[in-house]
Amino acid sequence: MxxxxxxxxxxxxxxxxxxxxxxxxxxxxxxxxxxxxFSILLYVTYKGLGTVLTGGLSIFTELPPPPxxxxxxxxxxxxxxxxxxxxxAAISIPIGIMSAIYLSEFSAGEPIAYWIRxxxxxxxxxxxxxxxxxxxxxxxxxxxxxxxxxxxxxxxxLMVPVITLATEEALRLVPQDMRQAAYGLGSTxxxxxxxxxxxxxxxxxxxGITLAIARAAGETAPLIFTALFSQFYLPFDTEGPGALxxxxxxxxxxxxxxxxxxxxxxxxxxAWAASLVLLGMVLISSIIARTATRxxx
Amino acid sequence: MTAYSMDNSxxxxxxxxxxxxxxxxxxxxxxALRNIEMKIFKNRITAFIGPSGCGKSTLLRCFNRMNxxxxxxxxxxxxxxxxxxxxxASVDAVTLRRQIGMVFQKPNPFAKTIYENIAYGPRxxxxxxxxxxxxxxxxxxxxxxDEVKDKLKKPGTSLSGGQQQRLCIARAIAVQPxxxxxxxxxxxxxxxxxxxxxDLMQELRDLYTIVIVTHNMQQASRVSDMTAFFxxxxxxxxxxxxxxxxxxxxxxxxxxxxxxxxxxxxxRFG
Ligand SMILES: Nc1ncnc2c1ncn2[C@@H]1O[C@H](COP(=O)(O)OP(=O)(O)O)[C@@H](O)[C@H]1O
Ligand SMILES: [Mg+2]
Numbered sequence: 001m002x003x004x005x006x007x008x009x010x011x012x013x014x015x016x017x018x019x020x021x022x023x024x025x026x027x028x029x030x031x032x033x034x035x036x037x038f039s040i041l042l043y044v045t046y047k048g049l050g051t052v053l054t055g056g057l058s059i060f061t062e063l064p065p066p067p068x069x070x071x072x073x074x075x076x077x078x079x080x081x082x083x084x085x086x087x088x089a090a091i092s093i094p095i096g097i098m099s100a101i102y103l104s105e106f107s108a109g110e111p112i113a114y115w116i117r118x119x120x121x122x123x124x125x126x127x128x129x130x131x132x133x134x135x136x137x138x139x140x141x142x143x144x145x146x147x148x149x150x151x152x153x154x155x156x157x158l159m160v161p162v163i164t165l166a167t168e169e170a171l172r173l174v175p176q177d178m179r180q181a182a183y184g185l186g187s188t189x190x191x192x193x194x195x196x197x198x199x200x201x202x203x204x205x206x207x208g209i210t211l212a213i214a215r216a217a218g219e220t221a222p223l224i225f226t227a228l229f230s231q232f233y234l235p236f237d238t239e240g241p242g243a244l245x246x247x248x249x250x251x252x253x254x255x256x257x258x259x260x261x262x263x264x265x266x267x268x269x270x271a272w273a274a275s276l277v278l279l280g281m282v283l284i285s286s287i288i289a290r291t292a293t294r295x296x297x
Numbered sequence: 298m299t300a301y302s303m304d305n306s307x308x309x310x311x312x313x314x315x316x317x318x319x320x321x322x323x324x325x326x327x328x329a330l331r332n333i334e335m336k337i338f339k340n341r342i343t344a345f346i347g348p349s350g351c352g353k354s355t356l357l358r359c360f361n362r363m364n365x366x367x368x369x370x371x372x373x374x375x376x377x378x379x380x381x382x383x384x385x386a387s388v389d390a391v392t393l394r395r396q397i398g399m400v401f402q403k404p405n406p407f408a409k410t411i412y413e414n415i416a417y418g419p420r421x422x423x424x425x426x427x428x429x430x431x432x433x434x435x436x437x438x439x440x441x442x443d444e445v446k447d448k449l450k451k452p453g454t455s456l457s458g459g460q461q462q463r464l465c466i467a468r469a470i471a472v473q474p475x476x477x478x479x480x481x482x483x484x485x486x487x488x489x490x491x492x493x494x495x496d497l498m499q500e501l502r503d504l505y506t507i508v509i510v511t512h513n514m515q516q517a518s519r520v521s522d523m524t525a526f527f528x529x530x531x532x533x534x535x536x537x538x539x540x541x542x543x544x545x546x547x548x549x550x551x552x553x554x555x556x557x558x559x560x561x562x563x564x565r566f567g
Contacts, residue, residue, distance in 0.1 A: 109368065177405035181465070184363065185418040185472055186395030195421065200408040 041279070048276030051269045059273060063231055064255060067264040074274050076233045080148070080250035081278070083234070084227055085217050087152025087244070088159055093209060095156075096163025103164070104171035105193055117168075124161035131157035132222035140226055146248040148234065151227025155219060159212040166208020170201035203293035210289040214282040220253040229254045252278040311338035314476060314506050315360060320374035322355055324367065329355050330538045333374075335525060337476075342498060342507045344517035344546065347527030347561070352538025353510040356527075357478050360508065361397040362390040379475075395422055397476040398469035403485050404461035406453030406468070411436075411445050414453040414464055418472035431471060438504070439467035440497050459490025466497065470505065477501070479509040483516065495520050514562055517546065524549040526558045 052059050058073050065072025099116060107113035135154035140146055174197050182192040198205075228248035236243050252274045259271035315337035322330040330352040337343050337360075345353040355364065362383060364370045375382045383393055395418075406414050415432045424431065432449070436442040441463040445456070453464050462482055469477055479498075483491040498507055498520050511517050517524050525543040529536045542549060542558045553559045 175405065177401060177403060178407060180363070180399075180401060181405045181407065181468075182417075183366065184361065184394060184399035184401070185421070185468065186391050186393075187421055188391050191421050195417065196407055 044272065044275045044279055048269075048272035048274075051273040052276055055273070059277075063233075064250075064259075064270060065266055067262065068266060070266055072266075072270065074252065074255065074270065074277060076230060076250040077252045077255040077274060078277060078281075079233060080227070080230070081217055081252045081281070083148050083244070084151040084155060084223065084249060084251055085213055087149055088155030088216050089209070089213055091152060091156035092159035092163055092212065096160050096209075096212075097167050097205070099160075100164050100167030100171060101193055101198075104168045105189070105197065120161045120164050123157070124165060126157070127221075128158055128219050129221040131155070132224065132226050135222065135226045143245065145246055146226060146228035147246060148227060148244040148249040151223045151249065151251070154222035154226045155216040158219065158222065159216050162212035162215065163209055166211065167201070167205050170204035170208065171197060173204065174200045206289050206293045210286045214286060217282055218253055218278060220257045223251055223254050224257070227251055227254070229258060252281075311341055313337070314339040314379060315508075316375075316377040317356070317359075318375040318377070319356070319359065319372060322352070322359065322364075322373070323369075323371045325369040328532065328535050328537045331532065333540050335540060335543050337506065337508060338523065339475075339506050340502060340504075341522040342502055342509065342520055343523040343525065344521035345508065345510045345525050345527060346512065346514060346517050347538075347541075348529060349512060350536065350538075351527040351529045353527055354480050355538065357480055357508060357510055358399075360476070360478055361394045361399055363394075363399065365390055395472050396474050397478060398472060398474035400462070400465050400469050400477060400479040400482045402481045404458055404465050406456070406461050406464050409453060410450050411453050411456070411464065412449040414468050415471045418468060422472055435467040435471040436464075438470055438501065439463045440493065440500070441467055457490075459486050459493060462486060462490065462494060463497065466494070466501075470501070474505065476506045476508065479507065481510050481512065484512070491516070514550075514564075518550045521546045526553075526555075526561060528557050528561070 055062075055071070055073060058071070060073060060078060061075040062071070062073030063076060064074065099120070103113055103117060107116075132154045134157055135150050139150040139153055143150070178196055178200060179192055182196040183189075187196070230248045230250045232250075234243040234247070234249055239246065256271045256274045256278070259267040259274070262268065313336045317333045317335045317337075319330055319333040321328055321332075333356060345357065347353055358364045359372060359376055360378075360383075364372070372384065375384065377383070378393070378397065381388065383390075407417060409417065412432055415435050416428050419428065419431055433442060433446075436445060441460060444460060445451075445464075448455075453461065456464060462485075466477070466482075483494055486494070495516065498509070501507060502522075509517075509521065522545065523543070524546040526541045526549060527538050528541045530539050531537075542553060542555045544554070548554075549558060550562050553562060
């Protein structure tokens with residue numbers, strides 16, 4: 001009798017030990033997964049913060065410095081990144097959301113849905129430089145100039161599959177019951193999708209879009225031969241909106257790429273400052289997107 | 298409209314609002330219902346009872362054409378709503394569903410605030426009146442107003458299950474339908490919430506026609522005026538739902554004419 005009790009106690013101990021060990025292991029794994037993020041954050045802050053602080057506001061407004069000249073800033077690159085990413089978003093968000101709506105709400109049993117999903121997955125795996133080549137061939141060669149629009153188009157090729165797949169997933173998470181309730185109240189399918197299903201899925205969709213934007217904002221390869229680079233702001237004052245179509249445009253990622261490879265210390269410092277700013281923009285936008293949509297529901 | 302006399306507990310005469318002449322209802326090749334001849338009376342509560350799989354939900358969902366969304370579903374025959382066949386080409390299913398509302402088995406509030414849950418239906422219907430007033434009226438009718446009047450901006454999903462189901466009832470009656478179809482509306486609720494919804498149905502009877510599917514026979518006998526008993530019959534190797542007996546609730550429960558009904562309400566099967 002006593003032996004049985006004893007054996008049970010040992011078993012309990014082993015079970016607890018295994019339990020404890022597993023818990024420690026998964027906790028450790030998730031900490032390890034966070035190490036790269038925090039080391040990047042810390043290192044980029046360490047290398048870039050000094051330049052940003054000494055430069056102050058002018059970092060955000062001034063033109064990039066020529067070699068061996070102190071001062072200067074990231075103005076055109078920041079504005080350029082915002083413009084090119086906005087163009088990419090303006091193209092990809094409607095396409096991505098609409099194809100996701102088609103896939104999730106209207107394509108039941110249609111063989112074409114299978115192929116759309118298949119090619120969207122293929123597109124999601126396309127190397128980013130191929131997206132650049134595509135836009136180069138389609139837009140740069142036909143307009144005979146690098147431009148913000150060519151850069152935005154290249155980025156949209158990368159963003160569409162991310163947005164489509166994330167949105168479709170988000171729509172699928174909306175319970176079928178809710179669609180039934182909407183139809184039961186006399187909704188048309190358009191009303192059901194736009195007034196019930198989309199708003200319900202919105203927080204998840206916004207997260208997906210933010211991810212796509214964050215990825216696009218950091219891309220360099222698709223911009224190198226579509227948007228190229230520029231030392232200056234786009235001349236909207238003389239050219240109007242045409243400036244988006246007829247000349248190269250700066251961006252943070254290409255500035256980092258250019259300045260990181262030069263032997264001039266001031267430009268290298270500016271590359272670190274640009275990395276910090278880019279990282280900050282991506283982080284802040286995802287935090288805003290998340291909190292803004294969470295408040296809703 | 299023709300008046301039919303009914304010798305039920307309410308006495309008096311009642312108008313017919315829905316008439317089923319369903320010859321057959323198919324899910325693809327599967328015959329789910331056959332020969333359903335029945336009249337639903339206006340401002341009465343009609344209960345559908347019967348073993349599960351006998352087609353109660355199927356018939357209920359024919360009344361507001363929710364089966365239109367089921368691929369391969371097909372109906373032979375007619376259903377008349379206020380004398381007009383709802384499957385006529387001239388009848389718009391969307392408009393029909395505004396007149397014949399539905400409350401589902403599982404409470405399914407929208408991921409919107411309590412207020413917006415109610416306002417949704419009237420809004421898509423182009424309601425022009427005072428929305429605050431309509432929301433309050435609907436919530437009062439659903440006996441939910443006192444519990445939620447201070448948190449109309451809270452999400453509908455923050456309510457308890459019983460409150461959510463009353464919210465869904467309020468949402469359904471906010472579009473001012475003539476008929477409210479309820480498919481086992483209490484099956485996911487505790488006994489107290491169930492009782493509240495049963496009381497609520499009694500109060501709504503004067504304003505709406507209610508058809509309720511329930512597998513709870515006590516519930517049917519407590520709330521309904523008319524009861525329809527459905528059963529599954531083997532026809533040509535297929536399990537098909539049929540209407541066995543349809544009569545005032547007191548008749549069904551006290552002196553059923555058919556043996557199957559007697560066995561079912563006596564608790565001997567199902
Ligand atoms: N969407 C559907 N597709 C195919 N068969 C269905 C579908 N819905 C119900 N059925 C079948 O139709 C029969 C009746 O179902 P239902 O109307 O849900 O019965 P009840 O509500 O009485 O339990 C059942 O055999 C069921 O399996
Ligand atoms: Mg059912």
